[in-house]
Amino acid sequence: MVVTLKEVAERAGVSRSAVSRTFTDGASVSDKMRRKVEKAARDLGYSPNALASSLTTGRTKLIGLVSNNFHNPIFLQVFDQFTKGLQERDLRPLLVNLSSETNPEASVRMLRQYSVDGVVVASSTLPPLFAKAFREADIPVVHSFGRSSSAPEVHVVGIDNVECGRMAARELVRRGYKRVGFMGGPEAATSTQDRFTGFMSEMAAHKEIQTSYSFAQAYSYQAGRREMLRLLKTTPAEAYFCGDDVLSIGALSAIDDSAYSCPQDIGIIGLNDMEMAQWESINLTTIHQPIREIINSSIELMVAMLDTPNRYPEARIFPCSVIERGTLRPAP
Amino acid sequence: MVVTLKEVAERAGVSRSAVSRTFTDGASVSDKMRRKVEKAARDLGYSPNALASSLTTGRTKLIGLVSNNFHNPIFLQVFDQFTKGLQERDLRPLLVNLSSETNPEASVRMLRQYSVDGVVVASSTLPPLFAKAFREADIPVVHSFGRSSSAPEVHVVGIDNVECGRMAARELVRRGYKRVGFMGGPEAATSTQDRFTGFMSEMAAHKEIQTSYSFAQAYSYQAGRREMLRLLKTTPAEAYFCGDDVLSIGALSAIDDSAYSCPQDIGIIGLNDMEMAQWESINLTTIHQPIREIINSSIELMVAMLDTPNRYPEARIFPCSVIERGTLRPAP
DNA sequence: AATCGTTTTGCAACCGGTTGCAAAACCTCC
DNA sequence: GGAGGTTTTGCAACCGGTTGCAAAACGATT
Numbered sequence: 001m002v003v004t005l006k007e008v009a010e011r012a013g014v015s016r017s018a019v020s021r022t023f024t025d026g027a028s029v030s031d032k033m034r035r036k037v038e039k040a041a042r043d044l045g046y047s048p049n050a051l052a053s054s055l056t057t058g059r060t061k062l063i064g065l066v067s068n069n070f071h072n073p074i075f076l077q078v079f080d081q082f083t084k085g086l087q088e089r090d091l092r093p094l095l096v097n098l099s100s101e102t103n104p105e106a107s108v109r110m111l112r113q114y115s116v117d118g119v120v121v122a123s124s125t126l127p128p129l130f131a132k133a134f135r136e137a138d139i140p141v142v143h144s145f146g147r148s149s150s151a152p153e154v155h156v157v158g159i160d161n162v163e164c165g166r167m168a169a170r171e172l173v174r175r176g177y178k179r180v181g182f183m184g185g186p187e188a189a190t191s192t193q194d195r196f197t198g199f200m201s202e203m204a205a206h207k208e209i210q211t212s213y214s215f216a217q218a219y220s221y222q223a224g225r226r227e228m229l230r231l232l233k234t235t236p237a238e239a240y241f242c243g244d245d246v247l248s249i250g251a252l253s254a255i256d257d258s259a260y261s262c263p264q265d266i267g268i269i270g271l272n273d274m275e276m277a278q279w280e281s282i283n284l285t286t287i288h289q290p291i292r293e294i295i296n297s298s299i300e301l302m303v304a305m306l307d308t309p310n311r312y313p314e315a316r317i318f319p320c321s322v323i324e325r326g327t328l329r330p331a332p
Numbered sequence: 333m334v335v336t337l338k339e340v341a342e343r344a345g346v347s348r349s350a351v352s353r354t355f356t357d358g359a360s361v362s363d364k365m366r367r368k369v370e371k372a373a374r375d376l377g378y379s380p381n382a383l384a385s386s387l388t389t390g391r392t393k394l395i396g397l398v399s400n401n402f403h404n405p406i407f408l409q410v411f412d413q414f415t416k417g418l419q420e421r422d423l424r425p426l427l428v429n430l431s432s433e434t435n436p437e438a439s440v441r442m443l444r445q446y447s448v449d450g451v452v453v454a455s456s457t458l459p460p461l462f463a464k465a466f467r468e469a470d471i472p473v474v475h476s477f478g479r480s481s482s483a484p485e486v487h488v489v490g491i492d493n494v495e496c497g498r499m500a501a502r503e504l505v506r507r508g509y510k511r512v513g514f515m516g517g518p519e520a521a522t523s524t525q526d527r528f529t530g531f532m533s534e535m536a537a538h539k540e541i542q543t544s545y546s547f548a549q550a551y552s553y554q555a556g557r558r559e560m561l562r563l564l565k566t567t568p569a570e571a572y573f574c575g576d577d578v579l580s581i582g583a584l585s586a587i588d589d590s591a592y593s594c595p596q597d598i599g600i601i602g603l604n605d606m607e608m609a610q611w612e613s614i615n616l617t618t619i620h621q622p623i624r625e626i627i628n629s630s631i632e633l634m635v636a637m638l639d640t641p642n643r644y645p646e647a648r649i650f651p652c653s654v655i656e657r658g659t660l661r662p663a664p
Numbered sequence: 665a666a667t668c669g670t671t672t673t674g675c676a677a678c679c680g681g682t683t684g685c686a687a688a689a690c691c692t693c694c
Numbered sequence: 695g696g697a698g699g700t701t702t703t704g705c706a707a708c709c710g711g712t713t714g715c716a717a718a719a720c721g722a723t724t
């Protein structure tokens with residue numbers, strides 16, 4: 001059925017090593033030999049078994065791509081770019097869906113069984129614990145969109161969520177809002193916590209501004225809508241920093257359905273700058289997260305780690321910026 | 333570094349076969365032996381190498397998940413469900429991004445090199461040719477969201493796009509529209525072609541209704557918006573069947589920006605019933621595609637094929653239905 | 665033609681498992 | 695305690711490759 005090295009060797013009348021060598025670059029083979037082998041391989045339709053070779057080389061070129069964000073539209077772009085980028089570098093993404101997992105144990109075991117060369121954890125909500133579990137199993141790991149830290153235990157590529165919280169707060173202050181609110185994603189997510197910390201720390205410097213906060217159940221449209229509907233039952237703030245864009249869009253829909261309107265009565269600023277944020281009907285003012293750069297950098301880091309597994313862990317933090325659209329009133 | 337069978341065997345003072353058997357279910361091992369081995373394995377932190385074993389068993393439990401739809405939000409749900417479903421059955425998805433590929437050659441070779449047990453092609457736009465290429469390489473394949481056919485050459489799970497086209501046409505007729513339009517996705521996509529065929533064939537029975545058609549460049553918001561803006565420059569139809577929901581949403585945004593309004597002046601019916609279609613601010617009338625069922629069925633079929641590789645190809649077609657929301661005017 | 669250095673080749677062991685087969689161990693029954 | 699049947703175990707070969715090493719082939723030089 002499937003053609004093996006041995007058969008090619010027999011047909012070409014050479015040793016198995018010779019065949020192996022023609023398919024390993026950097027190996028010593030004469031031109032004559034190479035031609036003979038390639039001919040036989042072509043005739044038989046041979047292509048080497050990557051897994052068998054991984055046994056001796058210790059390299060599978062498989063990269064575990066681990067995530068639990070299968071509901072946030074930005075992750076489609078994330079998967080698109082990761083898969084493309086890995087493929088371009090001759091690496092294969094083994095996708096792991098962690099949506100329902102609460103401990104890393106099983107995934108670590110599974111990815112070890114498949115001898116992945118490395119793991120990319122792509123999630124802004126998973127605790128650092130997950131990435132660490134891979135490191136402890138001696139699997140090179142980079143945590144994309146992970147919690148930044150000045151003393152990271154694993155490689156982290158992402159943004160400074162605390163700073164983003166501050167940035168949002170500064171933007172609301174600058175626009176002259178007097179009552180502002182933080183409407184976070186799920187409280188357990190590290191990104192929520194950090195954005196919250198940043199937002200509140202900046203607001204602490206503005207005692208004259210009344211600041212409130214609450215958390216939605218998830219980073220989702222419905223959760224954002226529900227939470228905003230709840231807030232609208234009493235006197236809402238004049239502007240909210242929402243945990244992310246999809247949450248913001250949910251909140252906007254709630255405002256649309258109410259007696260209030262955006263940005264006249266209530267302002268919204270989101271975070272991510274996902275594609276939909278620029279849809280004309282949404283037109284969301286938001287903080288841009290440089291997703292493309294984060295992913296490229298993650299891949300580069302991964303590739304580097306394959307050569308130098310014990311690289312000293314580093315945090316690569318990319319700056320964010322406010323994208324002004326139509327959901328905040330102009331500065332006075 | 334990584335613990336092997338041999339080390340466990342030595343520590344337990346038994347043969348390598350014994351260790352292998354304790355980790356293979358259905359193999360003959362005494363309780364005493366099993367306990368001894370499991371203890372040693374636990375002490376050493378052993379877990380078997382799935383790839384090494386695949387060499388002899390011929391099973392990798394890897395499933396190629398091939399797609400080129402990394403821009404349509406419904407595919408996030410598709411990936412979510414496929415990965416979950418495969419994982420639950422102890423299969424591992426190897427993700428392949430075909431966005432920029434035009435021929436199946438390279439992917440087939442790659443997936444063969446990794447000895448995948450099967451391939452799921454998840455795409456409504458790839459030509460049947462792609463799925464066939466895998467079959468010809470003797471890899472079990474199911475084409476999810478593929479073009480249905482009464483004489484399929486590979487397993488296909490999806491909807492009857494021709495019938496969907498008819499269904500949309502009937503719906504517009506029923507509502508009493510006198511000038512209707514088909515605004516398709518990219519003309520090369522099989523789903524576009526079939527929906528077009530169905531739509532036009534139904535309209536052919538209604539000569540009194542004026543029917544026009546055009547195609548957008550992609551299944552995307554921007555493409556839909558651009559195409560609708562173009563249509564609005566001359567006299568638009570009273571209602572359009574748009575290639576899919578994301579296209580519809582783009583079209584809606586164009587209408588919003590124009591002097592017309594939806595559903596008063598122009599009606600829209602989409603296809604897919606993606607999550608956003610029910611967002612309050614969108615509220616799109618659309619044809620529901622039973623994605624969940626299609627994926628579950630695809631996975632079941634895949635699993636069945638792993639046991640019976642030469643199953644006779646079948647097409648599993650799921651019925652669709654119109655979901656009435658707010659973008660078509662009521663029937664007179 | 666012999667010598668020497670370099671390149672190419674094949675042998676054989678190995679990577680981490682599985683499995684058919686025969687021997688060993690265990691049970692049951694008389 | 696021994697015969698006969700069943701279960702468990704280990705041996706050794708194998709899966710499809712890679713690779714260190716030494717022998718073979720080659721090429722240049724004298």
